[in-house]
Amino acid sequence: MIHHLPFFRFILRLKNMTKLETRYVCQNCGRVSIKPLGRCPQCGEWDSMVEEVVQSSSEGKKKRSTHSTISKALRLDEISGENTERWELGISEFSRVLGGGIVPGSIVLVGGDPGIGKSTLLLQAAMEFANKRNVLYVSGEESGQQIKMRAQRLLAKGNSEKPVSFPPHLYLLMETDLDAIFSHAQIVNPQLLVVDSIQTMAMDAFTSSAGSVTQVRECASRLREFAKASGTAVFLIGHVTKEGMIAGPRVLEHIVDTVLQLEGDRFQSYRILRSMKNRFGPTSEVGVFEMREAGMVEVSNPSEVFLAERMANTPGSAVAVAMEGTRPLLIEIQGLTSTTNFGNPRRTSNGVDFNRLLLVVAVLTRRNRLKLFDQDVFVNVVGGFSVDEPATDLAIATAIASSLLDKAVHPELVLIGEVGLSGELRWVSQMTARLKEAEKMGFTKAIIPQRVRKTEKLPTNIEIVEARSLSDAVKSALNQ
16 A cells, blocks of 8 residues: 555646646637537537637636635725826827727727728827827737838828838837737836737637637737736727628627727728727717828718719719717718519618618508519618618618609708608607708708607708608609
């Protein structure tokens, strides 16, 4: 029995050592399984389960179990209610989407299609911010020479021969090891940390490759802890999937404070920065930029830009007022009908929800008696803009009817309202702000749903026509 004591001691030592656990993680939704699966049972994706080796130790479990003794529960009146001062960013459209500026200690995720301008916009913001405070720009994809060339082009406003002076507090770091990044951050002490991109970051504690679900989730969690502990604002650039969603697990969007999406047609020059989530400001706020050789140029009056090339007195064109956050935007909606050569007519939408288009076409066919059963219907929102609110239903229906009947809408008329399945028009929110924006842009007439409550004060310098049904609104718009 004595001869077996060293063996038992070895077994006990093995139990206290770090264990390696093998698991399979879905790279699309983050589902964890203990065995390999051909199809993820949660999201339904095929061949998305990737093997990962994770370290687990008893010491870590003890630390997590005793961690609760460090924190302390506080009453609500014991918590400081002082307002956090926001930092000026230097780009007004960007600050607008953030809710008025950068909140110290916040973590922001910026997503968008490849080549849409994420790195350009973040580098511009970093250079503006670096004129007053320290900024650490971490790149895991580009070299320092590439970033310097882009910064020189942005500062020179597209003129490569113009001498420029770089911001004094901007530091570049080409690194993918997150622990090394934290070491450099202790030396630089930045107020703003930009990570381009989160999918290229990795930690040595995990054996999976950079960009995997485990690496993306854990790196984002560590960066969040760093932001909250140091008061440094962190901006993360995230890749998107082929479906247009931010790559990585959905928990990544829950970890961060703000999620921004940079949208736009690659063949159009305009870009829209949309707030999908914001704990420090309004959601669905938008900022409009124009991509030029000098970088992302702010568009202070988007309504004027979207209507600049509009042809007046042309059938199939109508103007709607959409709300994006707190900002009303005037957009041109174009409709086109054409006799089909096939048995099933086509329905094509660009910038409009396809199901919403089918609903409007069905109401026009059934309630307005328009013969669309043999017509291909195309709807387009000018400028690469996308709208998903029901307030544009009336403009969509009017544009389709205008094209079918070959009658133009009055050039100074805006249409606002939601269309119901019974053919009625329904009231929409923030009608006063919409009408004031139309009045500011020079429009003299508006067709809106009939008011149920007369308490809301509407502008008096614009002629308002209230319609109860879609049929009445279309007749008034086309002067029938």
